[in-house]
Amino acid sequence: MAKNHGRLFVISAPSGAGKTTLVNKVLKLCPNIVRSVSMTTRQIRKGEAAGRDYLYVSKEKFESLIKVNGFLEYAQVFGNYYGSPRKFIEAQLRQKKDVILTIDVQGAMKIQKSMANKAVFIFILPPKFSDLKKRLLKRKSDSSKEIANRLRIAKQEMKYLKYYDYQIINDDIKIAYQQLLSIFISTKCKILK
């Protein structure tokens, strides 16, 4: 990545850590930051919007993109593909836009391998596990079985914390937002070596 390009910010968080709220707040206030929307072959769900939650494509289309190195990273989960479209992200960076990529730890680890020091890795943590459970319970769409599953995954994901550059503990949304914004601002002041 050239020095005068935008920067890629990879953000991971256990489900329920408040990642979406925080990221949306940043996007609303910082016109120079854009979010990369993931591509998937899974069916659109109720409440989701194409282009906002995911770019929904056919399996054939996805696999043809894989062949032309069209993803920064991709994975297959329960038979469905999920991936970060390379073309969009690289075009934004060239236009000096900063790009936020919110993906799970597996995806983040893949990007870390291919982009080394070129991206900034941020992990957002819920204040406590008990609190994470509370937040998940508030979401009426999740069954208790799914919540138990998500907590298990969150515990596993947090083992990858050490591979990230920054952690934000989302205890107080105002402080967490200030911290996230500070990471964006200070990254622009970083002297690239």
Place this chain on the structure above:
Amino acid sequence: MAKNHGRLFVISAPSGAGKTTLVNKVLKLCPNIVRSVSMTTRQIRKGEAAGRDYLYVSKEKFESLIKVNGFLEYAQVFGNYYGSPRKFIEAQLRQKKDVILTIDVQGAMKIQKSMANKAVFIFILPPKFSDLKKRLLKRKSDSSKEIANRLRIAKQEMKYLKYYDYQIINDDIKIAYQQLLSIFISTKCKILK
């Protein structure tokens, strides 16, 4: 330095870059950040205050401190000693205070050798050289000969920019302050490795 200690921020800037104003603003608003006052053997000057501008000591006292490894770095300039007292800085860091050390590039380079990745190095730049001259001319205490000399030094100092972690271009004081504060906040979110 232990993970739960404060952090050391080493700030350098060519004379006239606006470093003092920026640092004072941070100190005023952040009670958890303290400034390390340098020790010197030179005479106190008109307008200076002991303990604010420097800690003024005798040559004997300074040399006895050198013998007991009492400085993070020190130098002799035109027969006078200048140094950063180790005891004060380390005590503050242990008390989880962040410490700002405003020193010249030579001093910063010495600290970088001894503290490696344990300190954060920030370089504050004036927007343009012409602007730096303007700022220096505004200071009535400086003769034109001294200004020419300072500009020459500033040019030399800027060669060391690449050894720093962050640069702040003090074009707009409000933006520069926000950037400096962001470096402090984001550093606290950094995952130490």
